[in-house]
Amino acid sequence: MTVWQAINKQIGEVVAIKKMKRKYYSREECLNLREVKPLRKMNHPNIMKLKEVFRENDILYFVFEYMECNLYQLMKDQLKLFFRKLKFEMGAFKCCKVLLTCTGVDIFIATSSQRTCWLQKM
Numbered sequence: 177m178t179v180w181q182a183i184n185k186q187i188g189e190v191v192a193i194k195k196m197k198r199k200y201y202s203r204e205e206c207l208n209l210r211e212v213k214p215l216r217k218m219n220h221p222n223i224m225k226l227k228e229v230f231r232e233n234d235i236l237y238f239v240f241e242y243m244e245c246n247l248y249q250l251m252k253d254q255l256k257l258f259f260r261k262l263k264f265e266m267g268a269f270k271c272c273k274v275l276l277t278c279t280g281v282d283i284f285i286a287t288s289s290q291r292t293c294w295l296q297k298m
């Protein structure tokens with residue numbers, strides 16, 4: 177499967193075109209695919225809208241709404257951000273623990289994720 181960014185010249189809209197790997201020899205075969213039936217009916221803000229299905233030289237193409245990034249990259253970036261925040265919060269927690277050990281003063285910690293805790297000397 178290959179995906180390209182394209183422009184619909186009739187209306188100037190940017191779309192994504194997905195080329196299927198295997199060959200399809202009839203229009204009916206294409207329209208009866210498991211992937212096509214639900215996508216044609218689907219109307220949800222989190223799912224890219226299937227705009228058109230066409231076959232050229234026995235190769236099937238899907239035309240979707242265009243999205244700036246892909247889902248894999250989006251998830252990967254969110255995961256990096258999560259671990260960066262976690263590393264920062266753990267660092268702040270360790271610093272406060274050191275202060276508690278050195279000074280014996282109770283310390284209140286409020287983190288960016290709205291979790292709070294008290295460190296108390298035992």
